[in-house]
Amino acid sequence: MPSIKQLKELTINELFDKYPYSKDFMLDHHIPFEGKENLIVDEVLDTIDEEHAEDQAIDVEKFKEQLIEYINLMLSFLGEEDESQTEVTILPGFYKDGSRENYDRLTIKSGEIICIVGPTGSGKSRLLADIEWAANYDTPTKRTVLINGNTLDTKERFSSSNKLVAQLSQNMNFVMDLTVEEFLDLHATSRLVENKEDVIISIFNKANELAGEQFKLTTPITSLSGGQSRALMIADTAILSKSPIVLIDEIENAGIDREKALDLLVSEDKIVLMATHDPILALMGDKRIIINNGGIEKIVDTTEDELNILSKLKRLDRIMLTMRNKLRYGEQLEFEEEI
Numbered sequence: 001m002p003s004i005k006q007l008k009e010l011t012i013n014e015l016f017d018k019y020p021y022s023k024d025f026m027l028d029h030h031i032p033f034e035g036k037e038n039l040i041v042d043e044v045l046d047t048i049d050e051e052h053a054e055d056q057a058i059d060v061e062k063f064k065e066q067l068i069e070y071i072n073l074m075l076s077f078l079g080e081e082d083e084s085q086t087e088v089t090i091l092p093g094f095y096k097d098g099s100r101e102n103y104d105r106l107t108i109k110s111g112e113i114i115c116i117v118g119p120t121g122s123g124k125s126r127l128l129a130d131i132e133w134a135a136n137y138d139t140p141t142k143r144t145v146l147i148n149g150n151t152l153d154t155k156e157r158f159s160s161s162n163k164l165v166a167q168l169s170q171n172m173n174f175v176m177d178l179t180v181e182e183f184l185d186l187h188a189t190s191r192l193v194e195n196k197e198d199v200i201i202s203i204f205n206k207a208n209e210l211a212g213e214q215f216k217l218t219t220p221i222t223s224l225s226g227g228q229s230r231a232l233m234i235a236d237t238a239i240l241s242k243s244p245i246v247l248i249d250e251i252e253n254a255g256i257d258r259e260k261a262l263d264l265l266v267s268e269d270k271i272v273l274m275a276t277h278d279p280i281l282a283l284m285g286d287k288r289i290i291i292n293n294g295g296i297e298k299i300v301d302t303t304e305d306e307l308n309i310l311s312k313l314k315r316l317d318r319i320m321l322t323m324r325n326k327l328r329y330g331e332q333l334e335f336e337e338e339i
């Protein structure tokens, strides 16, 4: 986040390099910087004569404050304001029957994958929603969620530019009248990515790798199937989103390659929380939270033995996948491998 002092040390070229959107801001404010790109911001502001300043209503001292405010707003909008690690802490709330959750506090750090398991209707999605909105004793569970040790204020919680959390929910329907390419272009433009074409193609290719039936760049997003829509959103979140926290609600029902999807979403600097009924996904987490009757019942680490079981389950899963594909394409089934 730049301060007035740092701004004073940057040349116009360095400023535009570091914060490309500051060029439009300068242009909009009629700051005459052309031909002075090697000067520092202060020197350029000094060259503005009183008449020009008056004509264009430029308040030189205020301009620097406004420029910093604008840069900070853009950094926050683009989710780039804080490059440090993120930490989510969940403080106990109450079960559906009103009794208190029986754990001390749960802190999750960047790079961790946490799975949320429990019977249908037990409160897995509710826990994800508590994190999404940084609950502050004001949700049905009365949990409190701290981000980097603090509760968020109302503005931070409900701001549309707060890109702390990327959410992939169970039901995803597009309502915009756009093709896949137009949709990705819109998103990449809003994220100010430089190599837009490459990014669009890489999201499109990844999404098609995850989805069963292929779609095209010219496919209208409203005609994508449920699985294709989720594949597109997963690839889009993985490649374009800078949010440090990714929440996933039941990836398994989407008919996509869930292992590839998870690999794509997980990265060193992200926290991934995933509600799932699928043992393979549940064991791919570092820890799992067991939810019952609306409350966190237990938090367990994935053991070495379970990791061995995971590789067997993956083998079984590949057999199931082959069988499913054979059935899909009208082939007869036969066992090619001993289970």
Ligand SMILES: Nc1ncnc2c1ncn2[C@@H]1O[C@H](COP(=O)(O)OP(=O)(O)OP(=O)(O)O)[C@@H](O)[C@H]1O
Pocket: 094, 095, 096, 118, 119, 120, 121, 122, 123, 124, 125, 126, 127, 140, 141, 275, 293, 294, 295
């Ligand atoms: N601690 C709680 N206190 C009060 N209501 C709760 C609590 N936890 C969950 N609920 C409510 O219970 C309902 C079911 O919860 P939720 O949808 O989170 O279940 P789920 O485990 O995600 O179910 P599924 O596996 O079917 O997706 C929701 O209306 C939710 O708001």
